Amino acid sequence: MPTSSASTTDAAKTSAPSGGVQSLERAFDLLERMADAGGEVGLSELSASSGLPLPTIHRLMRTLVSCGYVRQQPNRRYALGPRLIRLGESASRLLGTWARPYLARLVEETGETANMALLDGDEIVYVAQVPSKHSMRMFTEVGRRVLPHSTGVGKALLAHTPADEVRALLARTGMPAATEKTITTADGFLDALDEVRRLGYAVDDNEQEIGVRCLAVSVPNSPTAAAISISGPAGRVTEAATDKIVPVLQQVAAELSEALASSGPGA
Structure with a gap:
């Protein structure tokens, strides 16, 4: 179990080519794609436009929802949240x-x-x-x-x-x-x-x-x-x-x- 936890932490700190934190860059990229799409999208649309796999997008969106920057609609689509x-x-x-x-x-x-x-x-x-x-x-x-x-x-x-x-x-x-x-x-x-x-x-x-x-x-x-x-x-x-x-x-x-x-x- 400790090994698994350390691996997750290392993955979260993976650096992007620009020298930034990859997960952060991906999260902000998803927010901008949502804005470009009118503020509400489905996971499959985000996957198609960003090229990221669905599990990665789902994990990032879940984090953004918990922070209030994204909210999930009753129709299961995601919308930009009020904290923005x-x-x-x-x-x-x-x-x-x-x-x-x-x-x-x-x-x-x-x-x-x-x-x-x-x-x-x-x-x-x-x-x-x-x-x-x-x-x-x-x-x-x-x-x-x-x-x-x-x-x-x-x-x-x-x-x-x-x-x-x-x-x-x-x-x-x-x-x-x-x-x-x-x-x-x-x-x-x-x-x-x-x-x-x-x-x-x-x-x-x-x-x-x-x-x-x-x-x-x-x-x-x-x-x-x-x-x-x-x-x-x-x-x-x-x-x-x-x-x-x-x-x-x-x-x-x-x-x-x-x-x-x-x-x-x-x-």
């Missing part, structure tokens, strides 16, 4: 804090208020902001939630989402008009997303608030869907200013993407 919510909320706040130096650079180089926003379910949530130094400036409270259809960050975040998924989201949220310029039809919004893909950036032109113009880009390869933006009075964020601001936005987004990647596996 607290981790996600804390990570979102930290991501916003970490992004502040990049937003500060945006303010320095554009003169306008810079924001970072995430897609949380069907809503946009602002997680960081650095205000402009102008006396007339835009202010969005960190933690504020808005619907995607009336914001530049919403367009940037949804630009590469399949059209049927976008339509389903809009059907769930509705498309209330924040101003007379707000896009209020699904076809109109999908046309706007076509424009984002064509141009490489999104515009909110008086659609969330009259007199305010915003420019936004997504953060490439972000671990969670994220976008950065600048916002300011329409009299300052003109078409001519847009030509100067967009390359700065894209450069800062690329640098933020590299910083996020450098904290991942193998960093």
